[in-house]
Amino acid sequence: MENSSLLTDKILLRLSPNDNVFVLIKSMPAGATFRLRGQVFHMEKSLGLGHKIAVRHIRPGEKIYKYGAPIGSATRNIQPGEHVHVHNMKSDYLPNFRRDEGR
Numbered sequence: 001m002e003n004s005s006l007l008t009d010k011i012l013l014r015l016s017p018n019d020n021v022f023v024l025i026k027s028m029p030a031g032a033t034f035r036l037r038g039q040v041f042h043m044e045k046s047l048g049l050g051h052k053i054a055v056r057h058i059r060p061g062e063k064i065y066k067y068g069a070p071i072g073s074a075t076r077n078i079q080p081g082e083h084v085h086v087h088n089m090k091s092d093y094l095p096n097f098r099r100d101e102g103r
Contacts, residue, residue, distance in 0.1 A: 012036065012053060016068030021052040021084050023066070034081075041081035052084040064089050 011034060012022035028034065030046045036053070052066065058078040063070040072091045078084055 014055065015066060018068045019065045020055050020058055020062075021064060021066055022055055024049055024051050024053065036081045039081070043083075045083075047083060054078045054080055054082045054084050056080050058084075063092075 011024060011026050011028065013025050014022050022036070024047055027049055028043050028047045028051075030043060032043045033040055034043070035041075036055070052064075057080060058064065058074045060074050060076050062074050064072045064074060064084060070092065072089045072093075074084075074089050076088050078088050082088070
């Protein structure tokens with residue numbers, strides 16, 4: 001019997017076949033596990049609806065694709081199953097602002 005706390009790829013949606021990220025279709029609590037292409041991953045922190053998870057390894061400088069369109073570039077290596085957000089990608093179209101900038 002499978003552990004009831006094990007979340008499966010049924011919580012992940014690939015919006016386009018060309019995307020290198022999945023999108024969460026529901027929130028994922030910290031400590032949850034999920035399957036991605038048969039491999040089990042563990043989430044270190046809670047993630048909300050709409051957050052991105054890497055489908056495969058993404059190299060620094062490589063474009064991040066969502067909806068079949070580039071939304072930014074990886075700023076470092078991103079491993080399969082890893083959360084993809086401002087800590088490891090940057091927008092190629094809009095500036096990223098941080099609270100400590102301009103002080």
